[in-house]
Amino acid sequence: MLEFAWDAGVFTASDAMSATSLTRSTTIDAIDTLVEARVLRELPNARDAGEYRAGRPARRFELPADLGLVAGLDAGDSHLSLTVADLAGRAILHRRVEIDPAHSIPQRQEAVLHLLESAVAETDVPRDALLALCVGVAAPVNRDGHSPPHPEGFWERTNAGLVDLLADRARVVEVKNDAQLAATAEGTTGGAVDCRDYVALLAGERLGAGVVIDGHLLHGMHGGVGEMFAFDYVRGVDSAFGLGTIIEQRARAMIAAGEAAPDGALAALRPGEIDARHVLALAADGDPDASSIARVAGESLARIVGVLGSMFDPERVIVCGAIADGVEPVLEAARAALGPHLHLPAPSLVRSRLGADIVTQGAVLRALDSARHVALPRLAEERLRGAAARV
Structure with missing residues (x-):
């Protein structure tokens, strides 16, 4: 019922x-x-x-839509983005704060708790009204919400024991890989609705992929499907850095080496303005130096898509995250360069329309699913037991 x-x-x-x-x-x-x-x-x-x-x-x-609330949190390396929604999926509060990537595990935990507690307090509802909470992290996550050890401690710092830290903050608490949540968002409300085979590629600072094949979101024993460390060994990619990082590094190198036209728009950028968004905007306007950077990034993306296409045979690869808004010059270059990197028919390569908060959106969708299938039945059983005990 x-x-x-x-x-x-x-x-x-x-x-x-x-x-x-x-x-x-x-x-x-x-x-x-x-x-x-x-x-x-x-x-x-x-x-x-x-x-x-x-x-x-x-x-x-x-x-009732106001029977309870759900929350989705994107616990990124340098930011926390939280959305609280009612059971109809309507966002009633959204908060985003920047955090220091160098924060220790206790500092990250404190930042997460402060954001969650302050946001829930603003909703003016009882704390136990939070039925489900889902957190996205830039790390593989097993089915219990824990991440395996990383050689440099990155995964443990990113997923700072969050499933245990937040266990009493909602009736259902889950921690999931951020790219897998992006894939959930794309399949529910984005560019993969009714698509059974696709990859959602988070491609900003670092690469991460949520892989859906035959309609199933792939996970793996440790939650590691879509981890990109393997690209350290792919010629022409050589790392798991995302398109944003590639573009910024190439722009800085061109300016430092004097390769950018002295009277051009790229060379005129101040150090604080050299970010992927500005460079891609210049490329869209036809600036030659920025366009050459977009081609370099596109050639790298073509190799990435070639590997993903060979491994998973998707119909579609969707470039997601904040980088997606201006990424079309890179996609054009990648489409032109993709042919030699695949024997299978090439997947279509498109940009996401869901914006920078795609992980938060996916986390809210996952929390709604958990509220529907787990938290609400538990709530009904608890209230009925309580009523029977009073009788």
């Missing part, structure tokens, strides 16, 4: 009976039980709502 009510909006017992194939008496018993548990809300009947025409007015019910 909860599964039906989640998507039904306002419904009657007859609506529920038709959708669930339950008998009328079983349907009414289930509805009354959930109303008693304060998980379903009974609304004014059809006569009181002004919809009555003839016969006995039907009772009407709904799953």
Whole structure:
């Protein structure tokens, strides 16, 4: 009944009976039980709502959108981005803060707790109203929410024991790889709706891939499907750095070596302005130096897509994250260079339309799924047990 009510909006017992194939008496018993548990809300009947025409007015019910909240958190290396949403998926609060990548594990934990506590306090609802919380991190994550050790400690610092730290902050707490959450967002509301085979490629500072094949999001024993360390060994890529890093490094090198035209737009950039966004904007405007940087990045991306295409045979590769807004000059260069890097038909290469907060969006979607299938049934059972104990 909860599964039906989640998507039904306002419904009657007859609506529920038709959708669930339950008998009328079983349907009414289930509805009354959930109303008693304060998980379903009974609304004014059809006569009181002004919809009555003839016969006995039907009772009407709904799953209240304000029954609880969910939260999605992108715990990036240099930022925290949090969205709190109601059960209809409507964002009611969004906060983003910058953090120091050099923060220790305790400092990162403190920053996460402060952001979450202050945001939930702003919603003016009880703390136990948070039904599900999902956190995205730039690390492989196993099914228990923990990351394996990294040779330089990066994964442990990024995923700073978050599943344990936040265990009492919601009824369901999950930690997931950020690229896998980006793939969830693309498949639900983005460029991969109705696509069964695609890769969501986070390509800003570092590379990460969420891989969906035959409609299934691939995970692996340690959550490592889509980890990009292997590109350290791919000629012409040579690292897991993302397109943003490649573009910025190449721009700085050209300016330092005097390779940029002295009277050109690239050479005129001040040191603080040399970032991927500015360089890509110049490339889109046709600046020769910036265009050459976009071609270099595109050739690197073509090799990346060639490897992903050979390994997973996707229909589509979607470049995601903040870099996506201006990445079209890089994609054009990558499409032109892709042919020699694949024997299979090349996947289409497109940019995401979901913006810089794609990981947060994916985390909210995952939290909604957890609220629907885990937290709400638990809540109903707890309230019914409490009512029985009082009797």
